[in-house]
Amino acid sequence: MTRQQILDLYFMDARARLIDLAAFMDRVERADGEDDFRMSAFREALKELEKGNPDRAKRVLLSFSDPSSEPIERAPGKGAIGAYPHTK
Amino acid sequence: MRYIEPHGHMVSRTTDDYQDMALAGCAAICEPAFWAGFDRSSADGFYDYFCQLTEHEPKRAAKFGIPHFCWLCINPKESEDTKLAEEVISLIPQFLDKPTVLGIGEIGLNKNSRNELKVLELHVEVAAKHNQLILVHTPHLEDKLKGTKLILDVLKNDKRIQPERVIIDHVEEHTIQLVLDAGFWAGMTLYPESKCTPARAIDMLEVYGNERIWMNSACDWGMSVPLAVPRTALEMKKRGHTAELIDKVIYQNPLQFLQQTPRFKLL
Numbered sequence: 001m002t003r004q005q006i007l008d009l010y011f012m013d014a015r016a017r018l019i020d021l022a023a024f025m026d027r028v029e030r031a032d033g034e035d036d037f038r039m040s041a042f043r044e045a046l047k048e049l050e051k052g053n054p055d056r057a058k059r060v061l062l063s064f065s066d067p068s069s070e071p072i073e074r075a076p077g078k079g080a081i082g083a084y085p086h087t088k
Numbered sequence: 089m090r091y092i093e094p095h096g097h098m099v100s101r102t103t104d105d106y107q108d109m110a111l112a113g114c115a116a117i118c119e120p121a122f123w124a125g126f127d128r129s130s131a132d133g134f135y136d137y138f139c140q141l142t143e144h145e146p147k148r149a150a151k152f153g154i155p156h157f158c159w160l161c162i163n164p165k166e167s168e169d170t171k172l173a174e175e176v177i178s179l180i181p182q183f184l185d186k187p188t189v190l191g192i193g194e195i196g197l198n199k200n201s202r203n204e205l206k207v208l209e210l211h212v213e214v215a216a217k218h219n220q221l222i223l224v225h226t227p228h229l230e231d232k233l234k235g236t237k238l239i240l241d242v243l244k245n246d247k248r249i250q251p252e253r254v255i256i257d258h259v260e261e262h263t264i265q266l267v268l269d270a271g272f273w274a275g276m277t278l279y280p281e282s283k284c285t286p287a288r289a290i291d292m293l294e295v296y297g298n299e300r301i302w303m304n305s306a307c308d309w310g311m312s313v314p315l316a317v318p319r320t321a322l323e324m325k326k327r328g329h330t331a332e333l334i335d336k337v338i339y340q341n342p343l344q345f346l347q348q349t350p351r352f353k354l355l
Contacts, residue, residue, distance in 0.1 A: 001327060005328075008344075009326060009327070010287065026207070038105065049100040055261070057260075057261040057288065057291070058261040058262045059335040060260055061232075061233070061260055061262040062233065064229065064230050065230050065232065065234065065262065066200075066230050066231055066233065066234045067233075068132050068234060068237075069235075069237065070204070070235065071200050071201055071202045071204075071205050071238060072199065072201050073199055073201065073202060074201055074203065075168045075198065075199035075203070075204065076199065078165050078198060078199070079228075080199075080227065080228035080229035080231050081229065081230060082228055082229045082230060083229075083230055084230040085226070086294050
Protein backbone atom coordinates (compact mmCIF):
# COMPACT_ATOMS: atom_id res chain seq x y z
CA MET A 1 0.00 0.00 0.00
CA THR A 2 1.10 3.56 -0.58
CA ARG A 3 1.61 5.96 2.31
CA GLN A 4 -1.55 7.76 1.25
CA GLN A 5 -3.53 4.52 1.33
CA ILE A 6 -2.20 3.69 4.81
CA LEU A 7 -3.25 7.17 5.96
CA ASP A 8 -6.69 6.69 4.42
CA LEU A 9 -7.09 3.40 6.25
CA TYR A 10 -5.65 4.22 9.66
CA PHE A 11 -5.45 7.98 10.25
CA MET A 12 -8.86 8.43 11.86
CA ASP A 13 -8.29 5.46 14.17
CA ALA A 14 -4.83 6.70 15.19
CA ARG A 15 -6.17 10.22 15.69
CA ALA A 16 -8.86 8.92 18.02
CA ARG A 17 -6.32 6.88 19.99
CA LEU A 18 -3.99 9.87 20.29
CA ILE A 19 -6.79 12.04 21.69
CA ASP A 20 -7.63 9.23 24.10
CA LEU A 21 -4.00 9.23 25.29
CA ALA A 22 -4.08 12.99 25.76
CA ALA A 23 -7.35 12.76 27.68
CA PHE A 24 -5.93 9.96 29.82
CA MET A 25 -2.93 12.09 30.80
CA ASP A 26 -5.20 15.06 31.58
CA ARG A 27 -7.43 12.76 33.67
CA VAL A 28 -4.48 11.45 35.68
CA GLU A 29 -3.15 14.95 36.31
CA ARG A 30 -6.56 16.31 37.31
CA ALA A 31 -6.92 13.65 39.97
CA ASP A 32 -5.68 14.16 43.53
CA GLY A 33 -2.61 12.38 44.88
CA GLU A 34 0.63 11.13 43.39
CA ASP A 35 1.14 8.91 40.38
CA ASP A 36 3.59 6.02 40.39
CA PHE A 37 6.19 4.22 38.26
CA ARG A 38 3.56 3.33 35.67
CA MET A 39 3.10 6.96 34.69
CA SER A 40 6.85 7.51 34.64
CA ALA A 41 7.20 4.51 32.34
CA PHE A 42 4.37 5.85 30.21
CA ARG A 43 6.10 9.20 29.78
CA GLU A 44 9.39 7.48 28.92
CA ALA A 45 7.63 5.33 26.34
CA LEU A 46 6.06 8.40 24.75
CA LYS A 47 9.54 9.74 24.01
CA GLU A 48 10.11 6.79 21.70
CA LEU A 49 7.43 8.09 19.35
CA GLU A 50 9.40 11.19 18.41
CA LYS A 51 12.83 9.65 17.96
CA GLY A 52 12.19 8.76 14.34
CA ASN A 53 13.19 5.11 14.59
CA PRO A 54 11.40 2.68 12.24
CA ASP A 55 10.60 0.22 15.07
CA ARG A 56 8.68 2.42 17.51
CA ALA A 57 6.28 -0.32 18.63
CA LYS A 58 9.18 -2.59 19.56
CA ARG A 59 10.95 0.21 21.41
CA VAL A 60 7.83 1.15 23.37
CA LEU A 61 7.38 -2.49 24.39
CA LEU A 62 11.04 -2.72 25.40
CA SER A 63 10.74 0.41 27.51
CA PHE A 64 7.91 -1.18 29.52
CA SER A 65 9.79 -4.50 29.94
CA ASP A 66 11.62 -6.04 32.86
CA PRO A 67 15.27 -5.82 31.75
CA SER A 68 16.60 -8.41 34.23
CA SER A 69 17.58 -11.92 33.22
CA GLU A 70 17.50 -14.08 36.36
CA PRO A 71 14.30 -15.86 37.46
CA ILE A 72 12.73 -14.43 40.61
CA GLU A 73 12.57 -16.54 43.77
CA ARG A 74 8.80 -16.72 43.98
CA ALA A 75 5.88 -15.37 41.96
CA PRO A 76 4.34 -12.48 43.92
CA GLY A 77 0.94 -13.12 42.36
CA LYS A 78 -0.44 -13.98 38.98
CA GLY A 79 -1.05 -10.66 37.24
CA ALA A 80 1.15 -8.27 35.31
CA ILE A 81 1.00 -4.50 35.76
CA GLY A 82 2.06 -3.28 32.34
CA ALA A 83 5.24 -1.46 33.33
CA TYR A 84 8.43 -2.30 35.17
CA PRO A 85 9.51 -0.17 38.16
CA HIS A 86 13.03 0.58 36.92
CA THR A 87 13.92 2.43 40.10
CA LYS A 88 13.24 -0.48 42.47
CA MET B 89 -12.84 -18.09 3.65
CA ARG B 90 -11.43 -21.02 5.61
CA TYR B 91 -9.32 -20.77 8.72
CA ILE B 92 -8.00 -22.77 11.64
CA GLU B 93 -8.34 -21.40 15.18
CA PRO B 94 -5.10 -22.80 16.63
CA HIS B 95 -5.63 -21.43 20.14
CA GLY B 96 -9.08 -21.03 21.67
CA HIS B 97 -10.28 -21.81 25.19
CA MET B 98 -13.70 -23.01 24.18
CA VAL B 99 -14.68 -24.40 27.59
CA SER B 100 -15.11 -20.72 28.52
CA ARG B 101 -17.21 -19.84 25.49
CA THR B 102 -20.86 -20.20 24.65
CA THR B 103 -22.40 -22.44 22.04
CA ASP B 104 -23.22 -19.29 20.06
CA ASP B 105 -19.50 -18.77 19.61
CA TYR B 106 -19.15 -22.20 18.03
CA GLN B 107 -21.95 -21.31 15.66
CA ASP B 108 -20.37 -17.98 14.72
CA MET B 109 -16.99 -19.63 14.15
CA ALA B 110 -18.54 -22.30 11.95
CA LEU B 111 -20.32 -19.63 9.92
CA ALA B 112 -17.03 -17.74 9.52
CA GLY B 113 -15.31 -20.78 8.00
CA CYS B 114 -13.53 -22.31 10.97
CA ALA B 115 -12.13 -25.68 9.89
CA ALA B 116 -10.70 -26.75 13.27
CA ILE B 117 -10.24 -25.50 16.81
CA CYS B 118 -7.25 -26.33 19.01
CA GLU B 119 -7.66 -25.78 22.75
CA PRO B 120 -4.65 -25.58 25.05
CA ALA B 121 -5.10 -26.36 28.73
CA PHE B 122 -5.05 -23.16 30.76
CA TRP B 123 -5.84 -21.44 34.04
CA ALA B 124 -9.53 -21.46 34.93
CA GLY B 125 -9.43 -18.02 36.53
CA PHE B 126 -9.08 -19.62 39.94
CA ASP B 127 -6.64 -22.16 41.37
CA ARG B 128 -7.84 -25.74 41.33
CA SER B 129 -7.53 -27.35 44.73
CA SER B 130 -6.24 -30.76 43.69
CA ALA B 131 -4.98 -32.90 40.83
CA ASP B 132 -8.45 -34.43 40.65
CA GLY B 133 -9.72 -31.12 39.32
CA PHE B 134 -7.21 -31.37 36.47
CA TYR B 135 -8.18 -34.97 35.76
CA ASP B 136 -11.75 -33.80 35.24
CA TYR B 137 -10.54 -30.88 33.11
CA PHE B 138 -8.46 -33.19 30.91
CA CYS B 139 -11.56 -35.40 30.47
CA GLN B 140 -13.54 -32.30 29.53
CA LEU B 141 -10.91 -31.31 26.93
CA THR B 142 -10.51 -34.78 25.41
CA GLU B 143 -14.08 -36.12 25.58
CA HIS B 144 -16.77 -33.49 26.14
CA GLU B 145 -15.54 -30.44 24.21
CA PRO B 146 -14.98 -32.36 20.92
CA LYS B 147 -18.64 -33.39 21.09
CA ARG B 148 -19.77 -29.77 21.58
CA ALA B 149 -17.71 -28.67 18.59
CA ALA B 150 -18.87 -31.58 16.45
CA LYS B 151 -22.45 -30.29 16.65
CA PHE B 152 -21.25 -27.45 14.41
CA GLY B 153 -19.10 -29.60 12.18
CA ILE B 154 -15.84 -28.35 13.68
CA PRO B 155 -13.09 -30.82 14.66
CA HIS B 156 -11.80 -29.99 18.16
CA PHE B 157 -8.28 -30.79 19.36
CA CYS B 158 -6.47 -30.05 22.61
CA TRP B 159 -3.13 -29.64 24.35
CA LEU B 160 -2.53 -30.77 27.94
CA CYS B 161 -0.55 -29.31 30.84
CA ILE B 162 -0.81 -27.41 34.09
CA ASN B 163 -0.73 -23.73 33.19
CA PRO B 164 2.21 -21.61 34.41
CA LYS B 165 -0.19 -19.56 36.52
CA GLU B 166 -0.58 -22.66 38.73
CA SER B 167 3.07 -23.70 38.63
CA GLU B 168 4.19 -22.05 41.84
CA ASP B 169 2.89 -25.09 43.76
CA THR B 170 5.39 -27.61 42.43
CA LYS B 171 3.91 -30.54 44.37
CA LEU B 172 0.52 -30.02 42.73
CA ALA B 173 2.24 -29.50 39.38
CA GLU B 174 4.13 -32.77 39.67
CA GLU B 175 0.90 -34.61 40.49
CA VAL B 176 -0.87 -33.06 37.50
CA ILE B 177 2.00 -33.74 35.12
CA SER B 178 1.98 -37.39 36.20
CA LEU B 179 -1.63 -37.57 34.96
CA ILE B 180 -0.82 -36.39 31.44
CA PRO B 181 0.71 -39.54 29.87
CA GLN B 182 -2.53 -41.52 30.27
CA PHE B 183 -4.27 -38.93 28.07
CA LEU B 184 -1.64 -38.70 25.35
CA ASP B 185 -3.12 -41.54 23.30
CA LYS B 186 -6.53 -39.91 23.12
CA PRO B 187 -7.36 -39.26 19.44
CA THR B 188 -7.59 -35.45 19.68
CA VAL B 189 -4.55 -34.67 21.85
CA LEU B 190 -1.98 -32.64 19.90
CA GLY B 191 0.76 -32.34 22.49
CA ILE B 192 1.88 -30.49 25.61
CA GLY B 193 0.62 -26.93 26.11
CA GLU B 194 0.23 -24.17 26.84
CA ILE B 195 3.30 -24.47 29.02
CA GLY B 196 5.76 -21.68 29.75
CA LEU B 197 6.16 -18.95 32.33
CA ASN B 198 3.94 -16.34 33.96
CA LYS B 199 5.96 -14.30 36.47
CA ASN B 200 9.33 -15.87 35.58
CA SER B 201 9.88 -17.56 38.94
CA ARG B 202 12.20 -20.46 39.74
CA ASN B 203 9.28 -22.80 40.41
CA GLU B 204 7.64 -21.90 37.12
CA LEU B 205 10.92 -22.70 35.37
CA LYS B 206 11.14 -26.04 37.15
CA VAL B 207 7.61 -26.95 36.07
CA LEU B 208 8.37 -25.84 32.52
CA GLU B 209 11.33 -28.22 32.47
CA LEU B 210 9.12 -31.06 33.77
CA HIS B 211 6.67 -30.45 30.92
CA VAL B 212 9.48 -30.36 28.37
CA GLU B 213 10.68 -33.68 29.73
CA VAL B 214 7.24 -35.25 29.17
CA ALA B 215 7.07 -33.80 25.66
CA ALA B 216 10.53 -35.08 24.76
CA LYS B 217 9.95 -38.51 26.30
CA HIS B 218 6.66 -38.99 24.43
CA ASN B 219 7.70 -37.15 21.24
CA GLN B 220 4.93 -34.55 21.53
CA LEU B 221 4.47 -31.19 19.88
CA ILE B 222 4.80 -28.24 22.27
CA LEU B 223 2.76 -25.05 22.55
CA VAL B 224 4.36 -22.37 24.72
CA HIS B 225 2.66 -19.48 26.53
CA THR B 226 4.86 -16.43 27.00
CA PRO B 227 4.24 -14.08 29.94
CA HIS B 228 2.17 -10.95 29.90
CA LEU B 229 3.17 -7.30 29.47
CA GLU B 230 6.36 -6.30 31.32
CA ASP B 231 7.27 -9.95 31.95
CA LYS B 232 7.11 -11.10 28.32
CA LEU B 233 10.61 -10.19 27.12
CA LYS B 234 12.44 -11.77 30.05
CA GLY B 235 10.15 -14.80 30.07
CA THR B 236 10.57 -15.38 26.35
CA LYS B 237 14.34 -15.36 26.74
CA LEU B 238 14.22 -17.79 29.69
CA ILE B 239 11.88 -20.11 27.78
CA LEU B 240 14.09 -20.07 24.70
CA ASP B 241 17.08 -20.97 26.88
CA VAL B 242 15.26 -24.00 28.33
CA LEU B 243 14.17 -25.24 24.91
CA LYS B 244 17.48 -24.62 23.17
CA ASN B 245 19.41 -26.33 25.95
CA ASP B 246 17.43 -29.57 25.52
CA LYS B 247 18.89 -31.17 22.40
CA ARG B 248 15.91 -33.52 22.10
CA ILE B 249 13.63 -30.59 21.29
CA GLN B 250 13.21 -29.82 17.59
CA PRO B 251 12.37 -26.11 17.18
CA GLU B 252 10.12 -26.76 14.19
CA ARG B 253 7.88 -28.82 16.48
CA VAL B 254 7.43 -25.99 18.99
CA ILE B 255 5.14 -22.95 18.69
CA ILE B 256 5.90 -20.02 20.95
CA ASP B 257 2.73 -18.04 21.37
CA HIS B 258 1.74 -14.47 22.20
CA VAL B 259 4.76 -12.92 20.46
CA GLU B 260 4.84 -9.15 20.02
CA GLU B 261 7.18 -6.78 18.22
CA HIS B 262 9.90 -7.12 20.87
CA THR B 263 9.94 -10.93 20.96
CA ILE B 264 9.02 -12.20 17.50
CA GLN B 265 12.53 -11.93 16.06
CA LEU B 266 14.04 -13.84 19.00
CA VAL B 267 11.60 -16.70 18.41
CA LEU B 268 11.93 -16.91 14.62
CA ASP B 269 15.72 -16.57 14.67
CA ALA B 270 15.91 -19.59 16.99
CA GLY B 271 13.95 -21.69 14.48
CA PHE B 272 10.68 -21.92 16.41
CA TRP B 273 7.19 -21.13 15.19
CA ALA B 274 5.63 -17.90 16.41
CA GLY B 275 2.01 -17.34 17.38
CA MET B 276 0.40 -13.90 17.37
CA THR B 277 -2.57 -13.50 19.70
CA LEU B 278 -5.24 -11.03 18.68
CA TYR B 279 -6.64 -9.39 21.80
CA PRO B 280 -8.61 -6.17 22.10
CA GLU B 281 -6.44 -4.76 24.93
CA SER B 282 -3.19 -6.66 25.49
CA LYS B 283 -1.01 -8.73 23.14
CA CYS B 284 -1.64 -7.44 19.61
CA THR B 285 -4.32 -5.89 17.45
CA PRO B 286 -5.11 -7.06 13.90
CA ALA B 287 -3.27 -4.04 12.48
CA ARG B 288 -0.11 -4.80 14.47
CA ALA B 289 -0.26 -8.50 13.61
CA ILE B 290 -0.35 -7.61 9.91
CA ASP B 291 2.52 -5.16 10.46
CA MET B 292 4.55 -8.04 11.88
CA LEU B 293 3.71 -10.22 8.87
CA GLU B 294 4.89 -7.44 6.58
CA VAL B 295 8.11 -6.86 8.53
CA TYR B 296 9.07 -10.39 9.60
CA GLY B 297 7.55 -12.47 6.77
CA ASN B 298 4.86 -15.11 6.74
CA GLU B 299 6.78 -18.30 7.36
CA ARG B 300 6.45 -20.19 10.69
CA ILE B 301 3.77 -17.76 11.90
CA TRP B 302 0.14 -18.23 12.84
CA MET B 303 -2.55 -16.04 14.33
CA ASN B 304 -5.05 -16.98 17.02
CA SER B 305 -7.82 -15.43 19.10
CA ALA B 306 -6.92 -17.21 22.36
CA CYS B 307 -10.55 -16.56 23.23
CA ASP B 308 -11.25 -17.40 26.86
CA TRP B 309 -13.19 -16.05 29.84
CA GLY B 310 -11.48 -12.64 29.59
CA MET B 311 -11.68 -9.79 27.08
CA SER B 312 -11.26 -11.66 23.81
CA VAL B 313 -12.92 -12.08 20.43
CA PRO B 314 -13.61 -15.59 19.10
CA LEU B 315 -13.75 -14.25 15.53
CA ALA B 316 -10.46 -12.35 15.82
CA VAL B 317 -8.76 -14.47 13.14
CA PRO B 318 -11.36 -13.96 10.38
CA ARG B 319 -11.62 -10.29 11.34
CA THR B 320 -7.86 -10.00 10.87
CA ALA B 321 -8.19 -11.75 7.54
CA LEU B 322 -10.63 -9.01 6.54
CA GLU B 323 -8.10 -6.40 7.70
CA MET B 324 -5.44 -8.12 5.56
CA LYS B 325 -7.78 -7.85 2.59
CA LYS B 326 -8.24 -4.12 3.27
CA ARG B 327 -4.46 -3.80 3.33
CA GLY B 328 -4.29 -5.27 -0.15
CA HIS B 329 -2.97 -8.73 0.70
CA THR B 330 -3.92 -11.47 -1.72
CA ALA B 331 -6.40 -14.23 -1.01
CA GLU B 332 -3.54 -16.72 -1.37
CA LEU B 333 -1.46 -15.02 1.32
CA ILE B 334 -4.43 -14.71 3.65
CA ASP B 335 -5.17 -18.41 3.21
CA LYS B 336 -1.54 -19.25 3.91
CA VAL B 337 -1.45 -17.35 7.17
CA ILE B 338 -4.83 -18.37 8.60
CA TYR B 339 -5.11 -21.90 7.20
CA GLN B 340 -2.03 -23.36 5.52
CA ASN B 341 0.49 -22.29 8.15
CA PRO B 342 -1.35 -23.75 11.16
CA LEU B 343 -2.10 -26.83 9.07
CA GLN B 344 1.61 -27.22 8.29
CA PHE B 345 2.57 -27.06 11.95
CA LEU B 346 -0.27 -29.15 13.34
CA GLN B 347 0.03 -31.91 10.75
CA GLN B 348 3.33 -32.83 12.37
CA THR B 349 1.17 -34.96 14.63
CA PRO B 350 -0.89 -37.61 12.83
CA ARG B 351 -3.76 -36.89 15.23
CA PHE B 352 -4.54 -33.59 13.51
CA LYS B 353 -7.02 -34.56 10.84
CA LEU B 354 -9.53 -32.26 9.16
CA LEU B 355 -12.97 -33.46 8.10
